[in-house]
Amino acid sequence: MSVAEAVDHRIPQHLADKLAEPHAYATDEIHEVYRWLRKNEPLGVAKIDGIDPFWVVTRHADILEISRQNALFHNGDRSPTLTTQQVDQRVRAMMGGSPHLLRTLVQMDAPDHPKYRLLTQAWFLPQNIRSLDERIRQIARTAVDKMAATGGRCDFVKQIALHYPLHVIMTILGVPEEDEPLMLKLTQELFGAADPELGREQASRPEPEPGKEFDFGVIKDFMDYFHALSERKRKNPTDDLGSLIANAQIDGQPISDFEAMSYYIIVAAAGHDTTSSSTGGAMWALAERPREVAKLRADLSLIPGLVEESIRWTTPVKTFMRTATEDTEFAGRAIKKFDWLMLCYASGNRDESVFDDPFEFRVDRQPNKQLSFGYGAHVCLGQHLARMEMRILWEEMLPRLKSVSLDGEPAMSDAVFVNGPKRLPIKFEMA
Template sequence: MYILDTTTTTSNFDLPNDIAKLLVDPKTYSNRELLHAVYTWARATNPFGRAIIEGFDPFWVATKHADVSAISRDSSLFRNGDYSVVCRSKAAIDYIISVTGSPHIVKALVQLDGDEHQKLRALAQSWFMPDSLLKLDERIRRLARRCVDRLAQYEGGPIDFSRDIAPYYPLHVIMDILGVPSQDEAKMLVLTQELFGGEDPELNRRKEEVTSDNEVLAKNLLAVVEDFRHYFEKLTSDRRRNPRNDMATLLANAIVNGEPISDASRLGYYIIIATAGHDTTSSSSAIAMWALSQFPDLLPRLQADPALIPQFVDEAVRFASPVSHFMRTAAADTEIRGRTIRKGDWIMLCYGSANRDEAIFDKPFEFSIDRKEARHLAFGTGPHVCLGQHLAKMEMRILFEEMIPCLEGVESAGELEMVASSFVGGPKHLPLRCFMR
């Protein structure tokens, strides 16, 4: 149990300095007990407080489900594109602006607003709707069976599920949809880990400690984006010459308002699909396996009633909450919880906190597959709700429909280690022993 220093504040709506600093420290996110101690304190004591941290622009911190949901749904008042959608230091954002001309390292859907966002999102939305995904069921199921066969090769022996199993199944699925050949999947995985794990010394490009208050992180991330750019420029050229039934062909030849989409928009689209399209799913799948190792009654219950697997999947996604936060910028003066928010103010939406909100979830720190209503915000809500949420849930459902009947038991073989990332993260190492039937 953590004792938090909550004594130093400058006003009745500012967060204590130590609490605020923990929210921007990537190490906090690798220690979920500490992270949730911070979130729990904030929800109970100052659910919409202001963080004042040296080296960062001030920002408000939304930790309650109701506030995160309401802000997410009002995209005209709380905008994505006006400032960084990721909480980074002034030095990092200033460096990004000096290179890209904007506070964003890429121009993806999460950095867009209004009509531009809606029209670009519509380009690919039909590919990720349930009716379209039904056509992929058997293809995805074959990949899930391959994943189970791979797991069986480690019968009874220790395996790092997060490193050796979890990434590859959703990676295969999304790269198949995108049109990236199988021989390039390993490159996409490394680039994804370097992008989302930019604050983690085990995963980032330089394999070194990166503090949150300088521009080194920004330089690393922009270098990763440049590698993505080189790769996808070649893929775009190929699909213009040799069109196929894949997302790359769609993006290479996309037209909006009678004009080809910009190179920046195309690159952002490629990157968000090639990274978020698998990383968050692998994190949630790893948490699902962790749950099987921690609660011995869970596996036999799922085997006796496979109809519970979708609820099991949804609870794993809630518990994982792989996207820790997004930022929004107020487009006009407004008021939240009696506090005046000025135009241009920056707001952190804490999804992991919203998904443990005691006002919404009964016993929120328990892993329970008996939650009848899926009200978590792990996929966001409103106009920017995750484009791939139906695919993610389908992938996980099919994986565990194939895996659960084949398992005799799952046991922990070591400590769960989480990625040190204040933005997107999940299990980095999950040592397990899996026994097959």
């Protein structure tokens, strides 16, 4: 029995529909869905009009186990993000049968994945990023000074959280500082394609479009920009990640232009968006919890714990899809070859069997087995850099931040794949 035929473990329709509704991920609705699924149907089947049926994986242990079995559950055989049948058909028609608009590490499996990952892996190893400490610290100090200069009121996301990690990754990539606003705009349009405020095409739509996770025009604009950058880096290579990608080789041959552009896009977009989301999520949580701020100010050694908790709490990458490569039994379910599975990271990060009081934000949570960076071969390449950036920012900010509270209504972006705070008005007092 394939996922399309499964009836015994079908998720109630009103809950299944929420899994493909971008706005549900901007509210607590998705967590209520996940809570029910973890308790009643932790590996159930979602059947939604216009979308191929898929298994929904909500338990922490199951997400880790599927992530560990990379040969059995592939990223590249079908779209690794939830998409409609209509969009899938359009992409395949454009891409010669491939379900992918890009060919990044996200869309690859072995043997290509480890080869392409190795190209840039050294840049993100802990021993290498340590050399960036003072460089990043200066960027963090500038960000904190900018916040202080607002006079005690700001939109923390729009004025601080979005720009700090953006400047860090663009510096590493070799993108000129004057182009950072364009990179931010394209990233928001890429990941916020379904959001009525962020998506390029959404202004004309009465409601967000289910399955609308990428915008073709945005990807073209990204590629046009990086094609020109790549040409410059090939002619005049410098000591940056952009030059490495422009001149990269696999098995002694230059990588294709399409693969190079894809690599640029994933580094440029994912390299800052998820970090800014976790940073914004942390400030949102702290603005509502003065006791946690007091804990941190009294003991700055809790900052690494704040970083881990903010990553768990926000879970910027909400879902990834995997495809079974053969018939198998998993968690008591008969999974068939080519079945599609949704890994629900935000659910795993609220799993009551793993986290004590998972709906509480605790800067001193121990242990914290958050799985936001993934696991196995596809674990986030930039996880050490992301942790370092957040740690340094809080090290520079918390000694100066006497108090903080909300100063209006915050908001999350509408997206099934990657989302985070898009608006966070705060008022604060600096020491």
